Amino acid sequence: MKKLFLTLALVTGAWQTCNAEAPAAQVTIGEQEPHPFFRDALLPAWSQMTPEQLLVDARAAMEEARKRRQTLLQVTPETATFDNTFLAAARINAQLQQVQCYMMHLMNVASTPELMQAQATMQAEAARFQAETAGDSAIGHLLEEAARAPWAQQLSPARKRYIEQALKRRQMGEASLSPEQRKRLAEINKEIRRLSLQFYKNLGNSRNTWELEVTDPDMLDGLPERWREKAAKAARAKGIGTDEKPAWLITQGNAHEVLTHCAVEETRRQCWLGTSTHCQENEALIxxxxxxxxxxxxxxxxxxxxxxxxxxxxxxxxxxxxxxxxxxxxxxxxxxxxxxxxxxxxxxxxxxxxxxxxxxxxxxxxxxxAPAPATPGFDSGQLTPYFETERVLRGMMEIWEHLLSIRITEHPTVQLNHGEPCPSGKVEVWHKDVRFYTVHDTSTGCHLGSFYLDLYPRRGKRGDGWTTPIRFGHEGEPHLAAMVTNITPPGHPHLLNHGDVYVIFHEFGHLMHMLLGHPELPEHHAMSVERDFIEMPSQLQEQWIWEPEALATFATHHKTGEPLPAVLARQLAESRQNSxxxxxxxxxxxxxxxxxxxxxxxxxxxxxxxxxxxxxxxxxxxxxxxxxxxxxxxxxxxxMNPGYAASFYTYIWSEAMSMDAFSRFRKEGIMNPATGADYRRCILEPGGSKPALELFRDFMGREPDSAAFLQRFGANQCPPDSKIPTR
Incomplete structure (x- = not known):
């Protein structure tokens, strides 16, 4: 996502593009900015992004897009340049995209009923606006003429690639269709959306409506008393059973315990039939x-x-x-x-x-x-005392500072109420627990990017973990992103399990991809790479959590400071090999x-x-x-999700690619800064300015291969041709 906004606190040492350090400067403006949802500034002022302001800014952004379109249509073949045609076309909706990105970020980290209502209104208005220019043939003709101009042949490879991509997208999109076809396509998309909504509705209904009533306690043999009490309470809430003649209600929510613990086969059979054969009506929708x-x-x-x-x-x-x-x-x-x-x-x-x-x-x-045999003497819970949150975070950052030649610095933050000025030297955040960091190149001092770190669950915040770009910088400006997780809330001590460490390293891989990419064109940012390559950096950076050499940088006992014992590190690696x-x-x-x-x-x-x-x-x-x-x-x-349709394979595809890339680190040293420099130069920095296959070849010096992925499972016999098929 892309996001821009007002800088209320400007830490100049962090924000001068190629200055290593400088004194902090204070910005004390507390009054409302005209359009905080799309003002082009390095840092957002989150407290000014109210639901009411969302609608104001979205409407202003749509009006600006209309003006930009009219300006573009004034360009003639004689006055055409790359900037006033292809870049101008790409950026017609830039402000609206910024509004949508901020909105989605706030929906994910600080949702409220008021924001949800404003989002629904704004999305409906944006859909109507986008329908105005769908398949705009006038712009399409202008771009086609510009691409044939002599100056277009003299452009850099990145700009030529962008022209090719832009024309291909238009030719394969609505612009290539007749008015009748565009009308039919709109009908198709509308019906697909309706079918998808019904699919999810059926799924939700089946989870809420399927139930199995049990009146014979012998049919629940093996289930713990705690489960029985809850199931009886659920039955009574629906008017089933009494204290004298109790009944128990099995639902989608408690069926897993029945299938796992109930000793009565017939109960398990009925439970399995009910939970696994639901949503039959979805077949017709599919x-x-x-x-x-x-x-x-x-x-x-x-x-x-x-x-x-x-x-x-x-x-x-x-x-x-x-x-x-x-x-x-x-x-x-x-x-x-x-x-x-x-x-x-x-x-x-x-x-x-x-x-x-x-x-x-x-x-x-x-x-x-009959649980699967584990690595003898190993329990992953033994690792937790060695994963203290602050040490894991600092150790992870030290690994990538060393490998990628960067410096990561934390800065003070503050959560503001609407209208409050930001204190000198602080960066505004959307919640008091959110942290803020800057990333600089160690050799040049250039400010490459910055990121927010939002670690803990809370009300109004989406579950799971993700990393989102907030702003991709233009012409050498730093990027801005947010890394969000829902790891165990702080305690004393605040310890992580190995799964938490996995999430942190995975998301940090996305973060490095977003912040260290500096292609010639902002449109070739990290998220513009092919979809089946986008998880490669994050899955690659997961690999370090299994390696004893990497564990030594952050896995120390929270009480004694002793490093993770070698035997535990070895058993952890073996447990993965035996997965x-x-x-x-x-x-x-x-x-x-x-x-x-x-x-x-x-x-x-x-x-x-x-x-x-x-x-x-x-x-x-x-x-x-x-x-x-x-x-x-x-x-x-x-x-039914168009983003994943015919694309589920990309999970395994990118894992195979990342394991192959990691084989070079394993060969040359997982802490080898020369290999890290190549990774940064070949994979991270170009973004989408080159095809992903070229990026991979630049780093590995060959075609992708699945051998490392297969050997992870102990596959000694790889296929005669283990190469990964590409275009």
């Missing part, structure tokens, strides 16, 4: 969506929707994405088969009889009684089905039950169940 996606893709000149999604990705086509998934499925199958054999043997011992076909309702119950392949196979199965249905809906799916087709396509890589298991496509949000 099929209709696939019909519409296919029509949309063909209208825009593609064979199918998967190819349309892949047009600006490393794969280049849906078939190549599917080839990658199939290659990974087949390469991991021997390991998976051995794992399944051991798994069924373990469950059979728990059941007291051999298992060749597993009842799906028995799986959680038996797995709980089950089944989780990855589950993602690969879903990736395959996602691609197959978006590639071959008419050939393989239309007119046939979804479960039947899914069972055929995935049979070689499924557990041998005794009963048909429904496809999870009916209940997975990605199915």
């Amino acid at each position: 099929y209709r969506t696939m019909e519409l996606r296919h029509e949309c893709a063909q209208m825009l000149g593609f064979r199918n929707y998967a190819d349309m999604q892949a047009k600006e990705r490393m794969t280049g086509s849906g078939e190549k994405a599917l080839a990658f998934v199939d290659k990974m499925l087949n390469a991991l199958k021997p390991l998976y088969d051995a794992e399944i054999d051991a798994y069924l043997n373990r469950l059979g011992q728990a059941k007291g009889e051999p298992i060749t076909k597993l009842n799906p309702w028995d799986e959680a119950y038996l797995s709980h009684r 089950p392949v089944s989780d990855t196979m589950r993602m690969l199965r879903h990736s395959k089905l996602d691609l197959e249905i978006n590639l071959y809906f008419h050939e393989k799916f239309k007119g046939r039950p979804l479960d039947e087709v899914a069972a055929e396509l995935l049979a070689p890589w499924q557990l041998p169940y005794s009963a048909p298991t429904p496809s999870d496509m009916r209940t997975v949000h990605h199915t």
Whole structure:
């Protein structure tokens, strides 16, 4: 996302673009800025971004966009330049995009009912505004003429790439359609949105409406008293059962405990049927969506929707994405088969009889009684005393300061009420717990970027973790981003588990990508890289949390200061090597089905039950169940999300790319600053100014390979051709 705003506190040492240090300067303005949601300044004034101001600024931004469009249309072939055509077209809606980015950020970190209402109003108005110029043919003709001009042939490679990208997007978008086709496309998109909303509504309803009433306490044998008390209370709240004749209510919310702990097979069977076979009505919605996606893709000149999604990705086509998934499925199958054999043997011992076909309702119950063997003597909880929050954060930053030749400095912050001036030397934040840092190049002193750090959960803040760009700097200006997590709230001492450390390192990878990218054009920022490459830096930087050499920089006992014992560091690495392949196979199965249905809906799916087709396509890589298991496509949000459609494979794709890139660090030294300098120069700094495949080749000196990814699972036999298929 892009975000800009008023600087109330200007720490000049932090903000002079290429000055290492300077005294702090105070900005004491407390009155309301005219348009805080899109004012072009280095730091935002969060306290001035009220719900009322959101609507004022959004409307002003839309009016400014109309003026910019009219200015662009005054350009003639004789007066055309790159800046007044292609860049001007790219930035018509820049202020509106800034408003939307600030709005979404605040919705994620400081949501209120008033802001939600203002967002709904603003989004409706923005949709109507964007419909005004959808498929603007006049601008399209102007850009096509400009691209043919002699000056366009003399531009830098980055600008030539941008022209090619801009024309391709227009040719593959609404601008290439007739008025009748644009009308039909609008109808298609409207219907797809309606189908998606119904899909999510059905999903929510099924979670809220399915229930199983139990009146015989013997049917709940094995469930703890705590569960029974809550289930009885839920039943009474619905008028079911009495104190004398109690009843218990099983719902989507408590069914997992039933499947895991209930000793009565019939109860588990009924529970599994209710929880796994819901949302049958979503199948028709999925099929209709696939019909519409296919029509949309063909209208825009593609064979199918998967190819349309892949047009600006490393794969280049849906078939190549599917080839990658199939290659990974087949390469991991021997390991998976051995794992399944051991798994069924373990469950059979728990059941007291051999298992060749597993009842799906028995799986959680038996797995709980026969857990997978762990690394001998290792419990990940043993690591927690060595992961004190401040030491982890400082150690992580020290690793990347060393590898990337940067300096990270924290600055004082303040949360302001509306209208309050910002004290000298402080940076305004949206919550008192948010921290602020600047990033400088150690050799030049240049200010590369800054970031907010929002670590802890609270009311009004979205769950999970993410990193969002707030402002991509123009012409050498520093970038601004926010790294947001929901790790365990502060305590005494404030300790993290290994999962928390993973989240922090992963998100910091995104942060470095956003802040250290300095391409020629701001439009080629880090988030403009191909979607199947965007997770590569974050997944690469995860790798350090498993390495003893890296752990030594931040894993020290919170009481004694002693470093993490070598035996624990070794066991942690071994636990990863011994991690089950089944989780990855589950993602690969879903990736395959996602691609197959978006590639071959008419050939393989239309007119046939979804479960039947899914069972055929995935049979070689499924557990041998005794009963048909429904496809999870009916209940997975990605199915109907256009951002993930025909794209679920990118999770595994980027992991394979990152493991391959890490193999160079492993070979040359994970703390080798020369390798880190190459990583910064080849991967981080160019942003999207070059194709991702070129970035990867520049760093690795060869094509991407899946061998390191497969060897992570202990696959000694890699495919004869382990190269990752690209365009």
